Amino acid sequence: MQPLLKVENLLKHYAAGRSARSKDKLAALDGVSLSIPLGETLALVGESGSGKSTLALCIACLETPTSGSISFEGIDVATLDENQLRLIRPQIQLVFQDPVSSLNPRWTALEIVSEPFFVQRRFTNPDRAVKALQLLDRVAIPRKMAGRRPDEFSGGQKQRLAIARALALEPKLIILDEALSALDCSVQAQISNLLLELQSSFGLTYLFITHDFAMAAHLADRIAVMDRGRIVESCPTENILRSPNHEATRALLAAAPRFIESTGELVHA
Amino acid sequence: MGGNCPPKVQEMTPLLEVTNLHVSYSARTAEVCHALAGVNFDLAPGEILGVLGESGSGKSTLAAALLRLLPSNGKFQKGSVFFEGENLLEASAHDLRKIRGGRIGLISQEPSSSLHPTLQVGQQVSDVLAAHETLDRRALCEKTSQILASVFPADAERISRSYPHELSGGQRQRVLIAQAIACSPPLVVADEPTASLDPTTQQEILQLFRTLQQKLGLAMILITHNPALLAGLADRILVLYAGRIAEIGPAAQVLYSPQHPYTAALLRCLPSHFAEAQSARKAKLHVIQGEPPDLSSRENGCQFEPRCTERMEVCKSVEPSAAAVNALHEVSCFKFAADSCPGTMER
Amino acid sequence: MRYFLRRTLHAVFLLFGVSLLTFLFSALTPGNYFDEMRLNPQISPETVSALRIQYQLDRPLPVRYAHWLNAVAHGELGFSFAYNSPVAPLLWVRARNTLALTVTAMLLAWLIALPLGVWSAARFGRAPDRVLSFTTATLLVVPDLVLALGLLILAVRTGWFPTGGLVSVNFDELSAPQKLRDLGFHLALPVIALVVATLPMLVRHVRASVAEALDAPFLRAALGHGIPRSKLLYGYALRAAANPLISLFGFSAGTLLSGSLLVEVVMSWPGLGPLLLESILARDLYVVIGGVLLSMLFLVGGNLFADILLYWADPRIRTAASAK
Numbered sequence: 017m018q019p020l021l022k023v024e025n026l027l028k029h030y031a032a033g034r035s036a037r038s039k040d041k042l043a044a045l046d047g048v049s050l051s052i053p054l055g056e057t058l059a060l061v062g063e064s065g066s067g068k069s070t071l072a073l074c075i076a077c078l079e080t081p082t083s084g085s086i087s088f089e090g091i092d093v094a095t096l097d098e099n100q101l102r103l104i105r106p107q108i109q110l111v112f113q114d115p116v117s118s119l120n121p122r123w124t125a126l127e128i129v130s131e132p133f134f135v136q137r138r139f140t141n142p143d144r145a146v147k148a149l150q151l152l153d154r155v156a157i158p159r160k161m162a163g164r165r166p167d168e169f170s171g172g173q174k175q176r177l178a179i180a181r182a183l184a185l186e187p188k189l190i191i192l193d194e195a196l197s198a199l200d201c202s203v204q205a206q207i208s209n210l211l212l213e214l215q216s217s218f219g220l221t222y223l224f225i226t227h228d229f230a231m232a233a234h235l236a237d238r239i240a241v242m243d244r245g246r247i248v249e250s251c252p253t254e255n256i257l258r259s260p261n262h263e264a265t266r267a268l269l270a271a272a273p274r275f276i277e278s279t280g281e282l283v284h285a
Numbered sequence: 286m287g288g289n290c291p292p293k294v295q296e297m298t299p300l301l302e303v304t305n306l307h308v309s310y311s312a313r314t315a316e317v318c319h320a321l322a323g324v325n326f327d328l329a330p331g332e333i334l335g336v337l338g339e340s341g342s343g344k345s346t347l348a349a350a351l352l353r354l355l356p357s358n359g360k361f362q363k364g365s366v367f368f369e370g371e372n373l374l375e376a377s378a379h380d381l382r383k384i385r386g387g388r389i390g391l392i393s394q395e396p397s398s399s400l401h402p403t404l405q406v407g408q409q410v411s412d413v414l415a416a417h418e419t420l421d422r423r424a425l426c427e428k429t430s431q432i433l434a435s436v437f438p439a440d441a442e443r444i445s446r447s448y449p450h451e452l453s454g455g456q457r458q459r460v461l462i463a464q465a466i467a468c469s470p471p472l473v474v475a476d477e478p479t480a481s482l483d484p485t486t487q488q489e490i491l492q493l494f495r496t497l498q499q500k501l502g503l504a505m506i507l508i509t510h511n512p513a514l515l516a517g518l519a520d521r522i523l524v525l526y527a528g529r530i531a532e533i534g535p536a537a538q539v540l541y542s543p544q545h546p547y548t549a550a551l552l553r554c555l556p557s558h559f560a561e562a563q564s565a566r567k568a569k570l571h572v573i574q575g576e577p578p579d580l581s582s583r584e585n586g587c588q589f590e591p592r593c594t595e596r597m598e599v600c601k602s603v604e605p606s607a608a609a610v611n612a613l614h615e616v617s618c619f620k621f622a623a624d625s626c627p628g629t630m631e632r
Numbered sequence: 633m634r635y636f637l638r639r640t641l642h643a644v645f646l647l648f649g650v651s652l653l654t655f656l657f658s659a660l661t662p663g664n665y666f667d668e669m670r671l672n673p674q675i676s677p678e679t680v681s682a683l684r685i686q687y688q689l690d691r692p693l694p695v696r697y698a699h700w701l702n703a704v705a706h707g708e709l710g711f712s713f714a715y716n717s718p719v720a721p722l723l724w725v726r727a728r729n730t731l732a733l734t735v736t737a738m739l740l741a742w743l744i745a746l747p748l749g750v751w752s753a754a755r756f757g758r759a760p761d762r763v764l765s766f767t768t769a770t771l772l773v774v775p776d777l778v779l780a781l782g783l784l785i786l787a788v789r790t791g792w793f794p795t796g797g798l799v800s801v802n803f804d805e806l807s808a809p810q811k812l813r814d815l816g817f818h819l820a821l822p823v824i825a826l827v828v829a830t831l832p833m834l835v836r837h838v839r840a841s842v843a844e845a846l847d848a849p850f851l852r853a854a855l856g857h858g859i860p861r862s863k864l865l866y867g868y869a870l871r872a873a874a875n876p877l878i879s880l881f882g883f884s885a886g887t888l889l890s891g892s893l894l895v896e897v898v899m900s901w902p903g904l905g906p907l908l909l910e911s912i913l914a915r916d917l918y919v920v921i922g923g924v925l926l927s928m929l930f931l932v933g934g935n936l937f938a939d940i941l942l943y944w945a946d947p948r949i950r951t952a953a954s955a956k
Contacts, residue, residue, distance in 0.1 A: 057567075063483045063484075063485060064453075064454070064483050170340065170341075170576065170577060171340060173576075200339040200340055200510045200577075201339070201510060201511060201512065201551060201554050201555060202339060202550070202551055202554045202572060202573045203339075203340075204554070205554035205555075205556075205570035205571065205572045205573075206572045208556070208570055209569045209570055209572060212567055212569065227483050227484055228484070229484070230555070230556045231556055233556065233566065234556035234566055234567070234570070235566075235567065237567075253566060267485060268484060268485070270488075271483075271484035271485040271487065271488045272484050352856055354852060354855060354856055382858045382860065383858065384858070385855070385856055385857060385858035386856065386857035386858030386859070387858055390857075391853070391856040391857065393849065393852070393853040393856065394849075395849060398848070398849040398850060399849050399850050399853040400850055400853070401850045401854070401868055401871070401872060402850070402872060402946075402947075402948060403871060403872065403874070403945065403946055403947055403948070404868075404871070412854075412857075412859055412863070412867075413857045413858070413859070416857065416858050416859050416860055416863070417858060448947040448948070448951075450947070450948050450951065451947075451951065461853075464853075464857055465857075467857075
C-alpha cells in the first residue's frame with residue numbers, strides 16, 4: 017500500500033549573504049526523506065532552526081523546494097500546474113502555532129470556519145453556514161459563540177477554531193506546526209484528545225511538528241528527529257524511546273522536562 | 286489552636302510578605318475583573334518559590350502587582366506587600382524606583398518584545414546599572430562586561446554590541462536575566478522565563494537560574510504554567526487558580542502528592558512518562574472539564590467548584606480559606622476544613 | 633550602499649523627467665512672454681519678432697530643450713526675459729532668502745514640537761494632554777493665509793515688527809550687530825507664521841508616536857528595572873518612536889524651498905515663492921523651470937536624507953538592507 021505522503025531527498029536552499037546573486041546558500045532542508053502511511057501520525061521533533069517549519073511549508077505546497085520530490089497519493093506535486101494543484105491543496109491542511117496571528121481578528125468564528133468554502137467554491141451559501149456550524153460542534157465550540165470574534169475566545173478555543181477551519185475541506189493530511197506549544201497543560205490535553213478523536217472518526221493522517229517529546233510520544237506512531245535540515249533518526253515511537261541512536265535524539269530526550277510520578281523521583285536533566 | 290498550625294514561614298524574617306492581596310481591572314464596559322482575590326504567602330531569603338498557574342489564574346497580575354506595574358486600569362483593592370520591612374503598596378515613587386531593579390529584579394515575559402529594539406543589549410544592561418549605582422564610565426563598562434560574562438559563558442563581547450533582533454530567543458532571554466541580576470537584588474521575579482524556548486535552551490536557562498541562585502543567594506519567584514519546569518528547581522510551589530491560592534507547600538509534596546483537586550487534575554493532564562508510554566499512547570488524556578474561570582464574574586463559593594470532581598454542597602456557597610495539611614503545606618479546600626486553624630483563617 | 637546608488641540614480645531620472653514636463657507644459661501653454669508686448673501699440677511687430685528670434689522662441693521645442701540641457705550641463709539655467717539676466721544667480725539669491733526663513737522656522741518648530749509632544753504623550757488622556765490636543769486641532773483648522781494676515785495686522789497695529797521685506801531701507805548704513813537685529817525683526821513675523829502653521833501637525837505626530845512607544849512591553853520592562861523617568865521618555869520612548877518622525881523630518885527638509893510660498897507672498901518676503909509666482913504669470917519660461925527644478929531637488933534630497941537618517945538610526949533597517 018503506498019503511503020499517503022512520500023518525501024524524497026528534499027532540498028531547500030535560501031540565499032544567504034548580501035545579494036540575491038551571492039553564492040552563499042543557507043540549506044534549510046538538506047536532503048529530507050520521509051513517508052507517512054494513511055491514518056497514522058508522524059511526529060517531527062527538532063530544535064528551532066532544524067528546518068521543521070520549512071518542511072511543513074514545502075509539503076503544504078506553500079514553498080517550492082530547490083530539489084527533491086513530494087508525492088501525495090502517489091502523484092508528484094512538482095509535476096502539477098496551478099489548476100491541478102488547486103485540487104490537491106484542500107487535502108493537505110495546516111494548523112499553526114499561534115492562533116492569534118492565524119485567525120483574522122475582524123471575522124467572526126463562523127466566517128473564519130466557512131472561509132475555505134468560499135475559496136474553493138464549495139456548497140451554496142445557506143449550506144456553508146450549516147456546514148460551518150456542524151464543524152464548530154465537532155470541535156466543541158458552542159454554537160452561540162459562532163458570531164464572536166477571535167479575541168473573545170480563550171487560547172484553547174482559538175486553536176479549536178483553527179482545527180475546525182482545517183477540517184472544512186475534508187482533508188486527508190493535517191500538518192500541525194507546533195499547534196499545542198502555546199497552550200496551557202490542561203488545554204493541551206483537551207486538544208490532544210480532540211485530535212485523536214477526529215483522527216479516528218475521519219481517518220485523518222497527522223504530521224505533528226513539535227519540540228515537546230512527551231506530547232510527540234503520546235500522539236505519534238512514528239517519530240522522526242530533525243537536526244540541521246536532515247532527518248537523523250526515524251522509527252516507531254517505542255523504539256526511539258527505548259533506544260535512541262543519534263545524539264540529537266538523545267539530547268532532545270534528555271532536555272524534555274518531566275518528572276516521574278510513580279517513583280516519586282525528581283528527574284531533571 | 287492545635288499542634289498542626291503551621292508556624293510562621295521561617296524563623297528568620299521573611300524577605301517578602303504578601304497579605305490578602307486583591308487586585309482588579311476595570312474594563313471599558315464598567316465590568317470589574319478580579320484578577321487576584323486574596324493572595325497570602327511569604328518568601329524567605331534565598332528561597333525559590335514556583336508559582337504554577339494557567340491562563341486566567343492571575344499569575345501575570347501577581348508579577349506586575351509585586352512591583353506595582355499594573356496597567357492604568359488596574360487597581361489594588363486591598364492587602365499589603367511587605368518587602369524588606371516596607372509596604373511596597375505605600376512606597377513613594379522615588380523609593381519604588383529604587384526598589385525596582387535595585388532590590389527586586391524582574392524578568393518579563395516575551396523576550397522578543399521586552400528589549401528596546403534599537404539599543405545595543407550591552408547598553409540596555411548598563412542602563413539598569415546606571416539607574417541604581419553611581420559609577421563612572423569605565424567602572425560601568427567593566428561591571429556590564431562582568432554581568433554579561435556571567436550569563437553568556439562565551440562570546441559576551443560580541444553579544445554586548447548586538448541588537449535584540451540579531452539574537453536568538455535563548456540569547457534574548459539571557460539578556461533579560463542579565464538586566465534583572467545587574468544590581469544583585471535579593472529577589473528576582475521571573476514571569477514565564479522559558480515559554481517560547483526550545484527544550485534544550487529551556488534546560489540551559491533553568492540551569493543558569495540554579496547557578497545564579499547558588500552564587501548570588503537570590504530568592505526567586507518563578508511563574509510558569511508548566512509544572513515540569515519546577516521539578517528540581519523550586520523549593521516551594523504555590524498553585525494559583527482564579528486569583529486565589531489553591532495550594533502552597535514544599536515542591537515535592539505539591540508535585541507528588543497534590544492535595545487540591547485542581548492541582549491533582551492538572552498534574553494528571555500531563556502525557557504520561559515515556560516508560561509507561563507504550564500502553565497509554567494515543568489514549569485519552571485526563572482533562573479538567575469545563576472552561577477556565579471568567580474573572581469578571583466571580584460566583585459565590587469556590588471558583589473551582591464547577592469543574593471539581595470532588596465537590597461538596599458547601600463548595601457552592603462558601604469560598605474555602607487556607608487549611609493546613611501538615612506543618613508546611615496549606616490547601617484552600619473544604620476537604621481539609623476540619624483541620625483548619627483559626628489562626629490561618631484570619632489572614 | 634548599492635541601495636543608495638540606486639536611489640540617487642532614480643533621483644536623477646526624476647529630475648530629468650520633471651524638467652522635461654515643466655518645459656513642455658510651460659511651452660505648450662498658450663502665449664509666451666512677448667505676447668504682452670504685442671498688445672502694446674508702441675512696440676512694433678518687427679521688434680517683437682526680432683526679440684522672439686533673439687530668445688530662440690521661434691525654434692522647435694526639442695531644439696530649445698536640447699539647448700537648455702546643454703546650458704544646465706555648463707551650470708547655467710537659462711535666461712530670464714523679465715529680469716533680463718541669467719536665471720541662476722537670480723534663483724540663488726531668492727533661494728537663499730527663502731532658506732533663511734524656512735530653516736529657522738523648521739528648526740524652531742522641531743525644537744518646540746519634540747518636548748511638547750513627549751510631555752503630552754506622558755500625560756496621555758489626562759487634562760493637560762486634552763487641552764493641548766484641542767489647541768493643536770484648532771490651529772490645524774486655521775488656514776495659513778488667515779494666520780499670515782493676522783500677524784500682518786498685528787504688525788501694522790502695534791508697530792513692533794516691520795510689515796514686510798527682508799531688511800530696512802537703510803540696511804547698508806547700519807553696523808554689524810544692528811544689521812543682525814534688523815534682519816531678525818524682519819524675519820520674526822514670517823517665521824512665527826510658518827512655525828504656527830507647521831507646529832500643530834508635528835506635535836500631534838510626536839505625541840502619537842511616543843504614546844505608542846510608551847505602551848510597548850519593552851518600556852514597561854524598563855520601568856520595572858527602575859530606569860528614571862526622563863531617560864524612559866527620551867532615551868527609550870522617543871528613541872523607539874523615531875522612525876516615523878525621521879521620515880517626517882526628511883519630508884520637512886524636502887519642503888524647505890516650496891512650503892513657504894504663501895507666507896512669503898503675503899508678507900512680502902523676497903524669496904523663491906513670489907519669484908515663481910510672477911514668472912508663471914509672466915510666462916518667464918526659464919525662471920519657472922529653474923525654480924521648479926530647484927524645489928524638486930530639495931524634495932528628492934529631503935527624502936533621500938530621511939532614508940539615510942533612518943538607515944543610521946535603526947539597526948533593523950541596516951540588517952534588512954544588507955540581507956537583500
